[in-house]
Amino acid sequence: MRRLKFIIFSLYIFNFWGSFARTADLTTLIFKPFFGTEELLLNNRWYKIGVSDSILFSQLKFYVSNVRLAVNDGDLDREPNYHLVDLEKKESMKILVENRDDLYWNKVKFNLGVDSATNVAGAMGFDLDPTNGMYWTWQSGYINLKLEGKCSLCPTRKNEFIFHLGGYQSPFNSMHEIELVASPKEVIEIKMDFAKLFQQINLKEQNALMSPGKEAARMSLLVAQLFTVAN
Amino acid sequence: MKMPENFPEPIYDFSKNELKKEKIELGRALFYDPILSRNNTILCASCHSPYNAFTHVDHDLSHGIEDKIGTRNSPALMNLAWSKSFMWDGSIHHLDMQALAPISHPLEMDNTLENVVSALNKSQLYKNAFHAAYDDSLITGERVLKSISQFMLTLVSANSKYDRVMKSSETFTAQEENGYKLFKTNCSSCHKEPLFTNGDFANNGLEVDTTLNDYGKMTITKKSNDSLKFKIPTLRNIEFSYPYMHDGRFKKLSDVIHHYADDIQKSATLGPELQSLIILTSSERVDLLAFLLTLTDREFLFNPDFGYPKTFFSVKTKD
Numbered sequence: 214m215r216r217l218k219f220i221i222f223s224l225y226i227f228n229f230w231g232s233f234a235r236t237a238d239l240t241t242l243i244f245k246p247f248f249g250t251e252e253l254l255l256n257n258r259w260y261k262i263g264v265s266d267s268i269l270f271s272q273l274k275f276y277v278s279n280v281r282l283a284v285n286d287g288d289l290d291r292e293p294n295y296h297l298v299d300l301e302k303k304e305s306m307k308i309l310v311e312n313r314d315d316l317y318w319n320k321v322k323f324n325l326g327v328d329s330a331t332n333v334a335g336a337m338g339f340d341l342d343p344t345n346g347m348y349w350t351w352q353s354g355y356i357n358l359k360l361e362g363k364c365s366l367c368p369t370r371k372n373e374f375i376f377h378l379g380g381y382q383s384p385f386n387s388m389h390e391i392e393l394v395a396s397p398k399e400v401i402e403i404k405m406d407f408a409k410l411f412q413q414i415n416l417k418e419q420n421a422l423m424s425p426g427k428e429a430a431r432m433s434l435l436v437a438q439l440f441t442v443a444n
Numbered sequence: 445m446k447m448p449e450n451f452p453e454p455i456y457d458f459s460k461n462e463l464k465k466e467k468i469e470l471g472r473a474l475f476y477d478p479i480l481s482r483n484n485t486i487l488c489a490s491c492h493s494p495y496n497a498f499t500h501v502d503h504d505l506s507h508g509i510e511d512k513i514g515t516r517n518s519p520a521l522m523n524l525a526w527s528k529s530f531m532w533d534g535s536i537h538h539l540d541m542q543a544l545a546p547i548s549h550p551l552e553m554d555n556t557l558e559n560v561v562s563a564l565n566k567s568q569l570y571k572n573a574f575h576a577a578y579d580d581s582l583i584t585g586e587r588v589l590k591s592i593s594q595f596m597l598t599l600v601s602a603n604s605k606y607d608r609v610m611k612s613s614e615t616f617t618a619q620e621e622n623g624y625k626l627f628k629t630n631c632s633s634c635h636k637e638p639l640f641t642n643g644d645f646a647n648n649g650l651e652v653d654t655t656l657n658d659y660g661k662m663t664i665t666k667k668s669n670d671s672l673k674f675k676i677p678t679l680r681n682i683e684f685s686y687p688y689m690h691d692g693r694f695k696k697l698s699d700v701i702h703h704y705a706d707d708i709q710k711s712a713t714l715g716p717e718l719q720s721l722i723i724l725t726s727s728e729r730v731d732l733l734a735f736l737l738t739l740t741d742r743e744f745l746f747n748p749d750f751g752y753p754k755t756f757f758s759v760k761t762k763d
């Protein structure tokens with residue numbers, strides 16, 4: 214009996230010490246778009262914008278690449294990776310990140326968009342395959358983010374706004390690095406509050422962007438600033 | 445694929461798309477198959493004809509689906525592994541992605557890569573061809589584009605009379621020799637040997653066609669010092685790739701020589717090479733023309749490996 218108690222006691226101690234040093238060896242990042250306090254859903258509801266206007270979203274797709282964990286200034290080794298996050302495909306909203314050596318980390322880092330080198334590296338597959346509709350056909354380059362919908366503020370046909378943000382060449386590079394402080398967990402919820410984006414653009418005057426340039430670079434930076442850790 | 449000895453290092457990264465016989469054959473089939481177009485009528489070869497140095501002849505502006513007329517003259521395809529950029533305005537940076545432009549253009553094939561992949565997936569012939577090429581019959585956009593690239597990369601032209609003269613296995617006539625001298629003095633800074641292009645963009649003094657208002661590279665980069673700059677095309681096989689210039693405005697080579705000698709329009713972005721007058725007597729113009737004709741490579745033009753793949757399309761399958 215005493216031996217058994219000793220074994221149980223030892224196991225408890227090991228477990229206790231284990232959980233101090235232990236971090237998740239597999240973390241899932243879940244992207245959660247919001248509009249203010251409401252979950253952002255596609256073709257589902259009109260959200261209030263401004264004083265008396267409303268906005269509806271019909272498409273949200275963006276590339277998240279080079280996802281890695283980090284400790285202060287040092288990145289935990291990970292191979293290049295590219296994910297197409299598409300609000301129409303629930304599974305794509307989750308990204309699994311392994312931490313094979315079970316190392317401690319306190320940051321999540323990734324790029325919003327596709328890096329320049331990959332933009333000129335030729336045809337690629339899976340999430341980077343041009344059949345995903347995220348590669349410009351008339352001019353080389355990935356579309357880093359697509360955001361489409363309607364808003365009563367837009368003086369356009371069917372009140373539509375179309376933002377296709379891309380561009381990989383200086384000075385209009387629209388890919389941005391994002392660094393988020395996060396304590397190690399098995400699930401990290403990353404929130405994007407798009408209401409903040411629309412507070413900084415004027416839909417009456419700016420409602421369509423479909424080529425690289427100053428405006429795409431500016432708006433993509435605004436979008437990159439929307440990402441925060443929610444849990 | 446033969447790498448010509450006197451050519452520089454290729455720019456295309458073959459390590460990402462290693463040439464394989466079955467992939468080249470598949471790419472060739474796709475090049476000659478109207479399945480790429482929305483209504484199954486337009487193939488790559490419609491504008492890039494193997495009988496005409498892989499360009500469209502007799503049309504100043506190429507035409508596409510439902511006889512719609514486009515905005516530019518299709519360029520001749522050859523030596524693409526050495527190209528730094530594609531299209532007259534440099535809008536495409538990698539050979540793999542070039543096919544996307546005509547496939548999707550509403551005046552050319554008016555289709556989407558997704559539709560192409562979907563249509564190919566319904567074909568047993570293509571499923572078999574993808575299996576032979578890629579060891580599984582998965583058809584993706586990436587594989588379609590890379591296969592077409594492989595075929596296009598094999599279109600190498602390096603055996604014209606000029607090439608044989610350079611290798612000392614033939615000699616120029618006196619006329620051609622004089623033409624070559626004139627060429628080196630007046631043309632070779634942009635049309636650099638042995639590719640006969642330096643791959644850059646230039647304003648060669650063409651007056652803007654106000655029915656098109658095509659400002660070339662500036663439409664892509666939005667920089668004013670790219671105004672009226674177009675990609676310097678290769679002069680190889682120039683005998684067969686009329687009409688000339690991005691909008692096909694010159695039907696004959698003598699018109700081109702006349703332009704350079706007599707008709708350069710000055711503008712802010714005119715190339716420095718063209719700032720001073722090019723003086724050519726009429727016999728010198730004939731000599732220059734004679735030299736340009738030595739760039740014709742019959743081995744390239746009549747190579748059956750580049751033509752319509754009869755064998756591929758004659759295979760009977762249960763579709």
